């Protein structure tokens with residue numbers, strides 16, 4: 001399917017044309033963007049990128065299909081996670097051993113531990129009582145995660161918009177001129193001001209700016225991914241990156257710690273409930289049927305995941 005010109009680009013072009021036609025000065029574009037083209041890749045995926053001369057074949061068909069496959073897989077992974085939580089919360093299914101392990105490793109929710117008195121109790125498969133319904137207990141935590149997984153699943157299954165980072169060519173950034181030679185070439189994805197970056201020795205967040213008033217995914221900014229870098233990831237790693245970014249956009253999570261950092265295991269329950277990687281890796285783990293996570297000793301962005 002051919003790409004089409006971004007509406008904001010069209011509006012700007014029309015304004016410039018009208019002003020030129022009547023001999024009026026053309027003011028600088030206050031919302032100047034780098035990307036100018038949108039393309040529907042699949043029923044779930046709309047992408048934005050800067051159209052290059054056709055001889056460059058950029059973004060390539062492989063980049064587009066990798067993004068489409070990862071988006072499809074991300075939706076499937078989170079739908080499965082949502083089903084698992086819904087089964088426990090709504091059908092009162094027992095927590096599987098895997099679920100208990102996932103909650104322990106990715107949310108620091110360890111059976112019997114009250115998170116320093118934050119929870120009234122923390123009992124796996126606690127017997128139902130009306131009195132416990134209003135309590136801050138283990139089920140209260142699971143219900144919070146379930147609602148977040150449901151919201152994520154809804155958004156990922158409805159469709160996502162991914163904008164290409166295009167680090168090696170992007171010459172406009174946040175509305176201003178930018179020299180691509182100075183761009184970081186190892187940024188895999190970000191939403192708004194949140195960034196996930198990969199370099200030879202570490203993963204880290206840069207230029208973090210908290211968005212505190214954000215209740216809507218729109219105010220948080222769009223999901224940006226590097227088509228060039230992620231093309232080489234396994235589909236499930238690519239999907240994990242999309243899920244991670246989607247939690248920033250739709251759940252307003254922060255990067256309290258990445259799963260491959262030593263501090264990950266020390267996050268408090270409240271931090272983990274607000275941590276992008278916790279949701280992404282928990283969902284991947286439930287999908288794979290085993291606890292998965294990045295490791296501090298291994299900076300390979302693919303890590304050991306299932307297919």
Ligand SMILES: [Zn+2]
Pocket residue numbers: 194195196244245248254255276
């Ligand atoms: Zn992040």
